[in-house]
Structure formats: C-alpha cells, structure tokens
Amino acid sequence: MQRNTVRTRLAVGITLSTVTIMLLVGAATAALASWRAEDPKAVAQVGAAQVNGVPVLVVTDRPDDRAADDARSGALGWMLVALAASIIPSVAVAWVVSARLMGPVDEAMARAEADERERRRRLDEVIHELRTPLAVAGTNLELAADDPTLDDDTKHLIDAARRAADRMRRTVDDLADHGSLQVSTKDGLDLAAECRAVAAEHTGPARARSIHLRTSAPPRLPIPEGDRAAVRTALGNLTANAVRLAPGGSTITITAGQFDDWAWAAVTDEGPGIARRHHAHVFERGWRGRHDRDRDRGGEQRGLGLTITRQLVEAQGGVVTIESDEGLGTTFTVWLPTSAAANDRDVVGADRLHPVARPWAAAVDQPVGV
Numbered sequence: 599m600q601r602n603t604v605r606t607r608l609a610v611g612i613t614l615s616t617v618t619i620m621l622l623v624g625a626a627t628a629a630l631a632s633w634r635a636e637d638p639k640a641v642a643q644v645g646a647a648q649v650n651g652v653p654v655l656v657v658t659d660r661p662d663d664r665a666a667d668d669a670r671s672g673a674l675g676w677m678l679v680a681l682a683a684s685i686i687p688s689v690a691v692a693w694v695v696s697a698r699l700m701g702p703v704d705e706a707m708a709r710a711e712a713d714e715r716e717r718r719r720r721l722d723e724v725i726h727e728l729r730t731p732l733a734v735a736g737t738n739l740e741l742a743a744d745d746p747t748l749d750d751d752t753k754h755l756i757d758a759a760r761r762a763a764d765r766m767r768r769t770v771d772d773l774a775d776h777g778s779l780q781v782s783t784k785d786g787l788d789l790a791a792e793c794r795a796v797a798a799e800h801t802g803p804a805r806a807r808s809i810h811l812r813t814s815a816p817p818r819l820p821i822p823e824g825d826r827a828a829v830r831t832a833l834g835n836l837t838a839n840a841v842r843l844a845p846g847g848s849t850i851t852i853t854a855g856q857f858d859d860w861a862w863a864a865v866t867d868e869g870p871g872i873a874r875r876h877h878a879h880v881f882e883r884g885w886r887g888r889h890d891r892d893r894d895r896g897g898e899q900r901g902l903g904l905t906i907t908r909q910l911v912e913a914q915g916g917v918v919t920i921e922s923d924e925g926l927g928t929t930f931t932v933w934l935p936t937s938a939a940a941n942d943r944d945v946v947g948a949d950r951l952h953p954v955a956r957p958w959a960a961a962v963d964q965p966v967g968v
Contacts, residue, residue: 840867859940
C-alpha cells in the first residue's frame with residue numbers, strides 16, 4: 599500500500615510538472631505572437647489618398663486589430679492542441695519513470711516490511727512466554743502475602759515483588775497491544791511517592807549485595823501531567839543499574855525535590871563512575887561501560903535500560919542528565935516539568951547531557967531500607 603501511494607504521487611508529480619512546462623511554453627508562445635501582431639513593423643499599413651486633388655501616399659503604424667486578434671486566437675489554439683497532445687505522453691512517461699525510480703525503493707520497503715513482520719512475530723512469542731510465568735508469579739505472591747505467620751519485613755519484600763510483577767505485566771500488555779512502551783500524561787503522579795516505592799522494590803536486591811539504599815524526598819511532590827508507570831520504570835532502571843554495579847557495602851541515594859518549574863529525582867551511587875568522554879554515548883542503545891561488561895560475563899545485559907529511561911522521560915516533556923567521573927560514582931537525574939512555563943535550559947546545558955543545576959547536592963539522606 600505504501601509503495602503504491604509513493605508511486606502514484608511520484609507519477610502525478612512528474613505529470614503535473616510536464617503539463618506545467620507545456621503551459622508555460624504555450625503561454626510564452628501566445629505572448630510572443632500577440633506582441634508581434636501588435637508590432638508596428640510587422641503590421642504597418644500602406645494606403646493612398648488625395649488631398650486638395652493631390653495624390654498622397656499614407657503609411658500608418660497603427661496595428662491592424664483584426665490581425666492581432668487572429669494571431670492571438672491562432673496562438674491560443676495551438677497552445678491548447680499542444681497541451682492536449684502532451685497529456686497522454688506525459689502520463690505514460692511519468693509512470694515509466696516512476697516505475698524505474700521506485701524499483702530500488704520497492705525492494706528496500708519490501709525488506710523493511712519483512713523485517714517488521716519477523717520482529718513482530720518474535721515479539722509475540724516473547725509476550726506469550728512472559729505472560730504465563732508472570733501470572734504464576736503473581737498468584738504465588740498473593741498467596742504468600744496472605745500467610746499470617748509472615749513478619750513485617752518479609753511482607754514488605756513480598757509487596758515490593760508484587761508491585762514489580764504488576765508493572766512488568768502492564769509493560770507486556772503495552773507490547774502486546776502497541777508493539778512498544780506507551781506513555782500517557784493525563785493522570786499525573788506524585789514523584790516523591792514513586793521514589794519511595796522504587797526504593798522499597800529494590801531493598802531486597804540491595805540487601806543481597808550489602809548495599810545501603812537511602813532516600814530523601816518531601817512528603818508530596820505532585821506532577822500534574824505525568825505517567826506514573828513510566829516514571830516508576832525509568833527510576834527503576836536507574837536504581838537497578840546502581841544496585842548491580844555499585845560495590846558491596848556502598849550507599850545508593852534516591853533524592854527528589856522541586857527546582858523552579860521542574861520536579862527532579864536523582865539516583866546517586868558510589869560505583870565505578872563513567873569517564874566524561876563516554877557521557878555522550880551512555881543513552882545509546884546497546885552501550886555498556888567497561889565495568890558493566892566485566893561484571894556481566896554471561897552476556898545477560900543488553901544495554902537498553904538507559905535508552906528506555908530517556909525515551910520514557912522525554913515522552914513526558916522531561917530530560918535525563920548525568921553527572922559522573924571515573925572512580926567518583928554517578929548521579930542520574932530525571933527532570934519532569936510541573937508547569938507549562940518550564941524551560942529545559944534552566945536545568946540542562948546545551949549538550950543535553952549535563953545539568954546546570956545540582957539541587958540534590960544539598961539533600962539530606964534518610965534511610966529507607968538498609
């Protein structure tokens with residue numbers, strides 16, 4: 599369908615161009631003929647008369663109106679004949695030329711459509727394989743949460759696992775329905791609550807690595823237009839990366855606050871850091887730092903977390919910045935607008951990577967899950 603549309607538009611464009619040229623040529627011909635008809639040198643009139651009985655030869659430069667009209671009519675007629683005769687050849691030439699030009703395009707689009715069908719087929723297979731274990735995990739977590747013998751700490755861990763499974767289920771549904779992650783900003787969210795929820799979800803993995811996970815956020819930090827699930831996913835990706843790469847016994851801090859017309863949430867770790875020469879690449883699909891590659895010998899990581907994070911945040915009108923240096927840890931900050939007056943130049947530099955404001959530097963840590 600797309601190829602036929604492109605071919606038709608190309609043929610119509612060539613046809614119209616050809617007819618337009620013929621019209622211009624015809625108009626120029628008619629104008630020239632009319633000018634020559636009105637040229638005194640071309641239509642000068644000669645006559646004779648008698649003045650007081652004396653014969654006189656009269657030469658006048660007034661054009662013959664009838665001759666001028668005939669010239670115009672003749673030029674217009676030939677222009678219409680030429681135009682009518684040019685339409686059919688123009689259409690034929692246009693279709694032949696468009697077919698020749700569209701040959702390579704047809705092949706490229708056919709390959710792209712085949713690749714898209716294959717991608718969708720594989721995606722459907724992955725979705726099918728994910729839905730069953732997710733449903734089983736959700737059911738088992740619900741049953742485990744009803745056990746009256748559980749202590750509060752274990753209940754918190756189960757609740758965090760249930761929320762993570764529920765978010766994954768919504769992600770799978772998005773992929774099944776649309777083929778990509780969806781963002782809706784109509785409901786709004788509380789960024790402070792999302793920070794605390796993300797910290798709670800990652801308490802277990804952090805504890806397994808003896809990492810101290812702390813947070814500092816105001817009681818509420820409302821964002822009128824935002825997607826709660828998308829923000830939770832973005833902050834979750836940043837926190838998961840920090841937990842995976844930070845050394846055991848170190849501290850990860852999740853902070854949040856307000857700066858001008860922006861709300862921000864930052865994830866700071868004491869990990870290996872990222873050299874500044876690599877900052878321009880960290881959000882590229884498939885990029886992984888040296889420490890990440892060294893730790894992931896099995897090749898389980900795909901380098902997609904930061905790419906997805908940036909896409910989800912920018913879809914809400916926000917930005918993600920990085921502050922890091924090798925050996926000095928990393929801070930990723932999610933900035934979300936709280937009003938229509940928000941200007942990203944107030945929080946991010948011209949390179950679209952580094953913050954011009956660092957409000958998290960003065961945040962006071964409060965332990966959440968240690």
